[in-house]
Amino acid sequence: MNEVVLYQPEIPPNTGNIIRLCSNTNSSLSLIEPLGFELDNKQMRRAGLDYHETTNIRIYKSFEEWLDERNQPFFTVSTRGKTLYHEQHYTSNCILMFGPETRGLPQSIREHAKATSIKIPMAQHQRSINLSNAVAICLFEVLRKQDFLFS
Numbered sequence: 001m002n003e004v005v006l007y008q009p010e011i012p013p014n015t016g017n018i019i020r021l022c023s024n025t026n027s028s029l030s031l032i033e034p035l036g037f038e039l040d041n042k043q044m045r046r047a048g049l050d051y052h053e054t055t056n057i058r059i060y061k062s063f064e065e066w067l068d069e070r071n072q073p074f075f076t077v078s079t080r081g082k083t084l085y086h087e088q089h090y091t092s093n094c095i096l097m098f099g100p101e102t103r104g105l106p107q108s109i110r111e112h113a114k115a116t117s118i119k120i121p122m123a124q125h126q127r128s129i130n131l132s133n134a135v136a137i138c139l140f141e142v143l144r145k146q147d148f149l150f151s
Contacts, residue, residue, distance in 0.1 A: 005097040010036030017132035023051035081119030
């Protein structure tokens, strides 16, 4: 099962959309605190519809707590990434980590020994792509390279 990780997400509807995406792709979702909203936020629940019950969601107090349960490499998605997301080889059980909407992932996480930093190409002088759109772009590339085998 692939895993999407949101490090300190801030905007409830983005997380709701990602919950729906994870349910429909049989991917798990990890949320690393602090969150910029309450989990029962009305906007997040509306965006996620009834997919909350069909999505494997785990919440972690810190990056370190999340990392303690992982013994595999992971991809960090950032505008500061080193290579383009579509140039990577993705194996089964891929992990994609995304940062908060207003500031992105900290350098210490992007440059972690287990991390490979990737990016989505964008027009010059643009700041970023919406978080839920970025997750969809990258997750579907992973699934495409896995021949859409939903494990």
